[in-house]
Amino acid sequence: MIAISEDVSADTRAPLVDIRGVDKHFGDFQALKGIDLQIERGEVVVVIGPSGSGKSTLCRTINRLETIDAGTIAIDGKPLPQEGRPLAQLRSDVGMVFQSFNLFAHMTILENVTLGPIQVRGLKKQEAEAKAMELLERVGVGHQAGKYPAQLSGGQQQRVAIARSLAMRPKVMLFDEPTSALDPEMINEVLDVMVELGAEGMTMIVVTHEMGFARKAANRVVFMADGEIVEVAGPEEFFTHPRSERARDFLSKILAH
């Protein structure tokens, strides 16, 4: 990272997401080993690595869907609280998009997007619906608002999921392999929305196998293997001159075709 010590605001403002010394075990298996990562406001960080490297687990620890065994995670200067009301409050500020969309199956698209704003933010139904429609239009599924999730294609469902997260006006968005469950022709419609979001200044942490997206939208690429961060670099540098043997090996495998 570049230190801008002259900039006063950079001194006083903590990183938006501050991960320090995080360990995570699943039984005997150590999924995360001493992870340190700071993410600044407006930054798009893409996390890549072979499967089982801990990148999804890391993503899920940031809003405490996975608990951690050691270390600290702070968001906007506040450490993650224990389960309960403060944690729910914090989660409402951290958007999350899942690999399997996870839209609420018994609710219409519009209800999916308004549930959080109404129940958590206390918005009036009308106000929430107007905002939701704006977001649905923006991700290109406005005309589907009255349908149920199963009536939409995977790509449309994932764009609704992004709108559902955005409706909470999050400080940071987590994407956990958002295109891995999609048919190839639908991947780009989701990535386009994400690229646009990043360009508008949203802070994003994106776990993905989409190297094109990483090149295009990432400020930094984090390469993980075996539960450790092996390398952090700008996308150009990472893809053209990876420093570590692990990264070179990984890139040669995925870019071979």
Added chain:
Amino acid sequence: MVFLQGTWGTVKLFGVTLIGSLVLGTVLAAMRVSPTPVLRGAAAAYVNIVRNTPLTLVMFFCVFGLPFLDIRASRDSALNSFVLACVALIAYTSCFVAETLRSGISTIPVGQAEAARAIGLNFGQTLRFVILPQAFRTVIPPLGSVIIAMLKNTSIASAFNNRELISAMRGAIEQRGDITLIVILATAAAYLVLSLVLGRIFDYLEKKWVIVR
């Protein structure tokens, strides 16, 4: 005429018990999946004790046991019997409702709760808006069986000073011993009609609330 009154008595017992056991059963199911060990343990203990006690015994406890603890529902003897029979039926049926609902909760993909928590819903809101509505829809067929069993279980209340179908049947047999068989068959037919109507309602709800994934 006696039969109409009897049927009405059965329907009243059924209606009150239906609402009561759905509410209490939902609360018990929510407790059983709660993150608080005390609530989980209390609900599990209650369900395991009451579910494994014969309903007749539960009713004996409510009707004859509770007065010893100075608990009476009403000075009016008929109303007292009705309320205590409902209490017993609710206490008993809610266990089965809770277990049925819990099996429904476990079929809901874990991602649904994760997505709910990720937008900032707390545990109660996650259950209320996301998990329970889906769980109810998936358990409509087995829940229907529980409720039809409950309808027939209201007959036990006849032994505890309640006026319903069975007590009406007994009265009719006492007066017209010559047509005993017809009276019994007519009573069975009354239960059958009520059960079939219930079954149709559940079929309708199942189709109406189907969740496509």
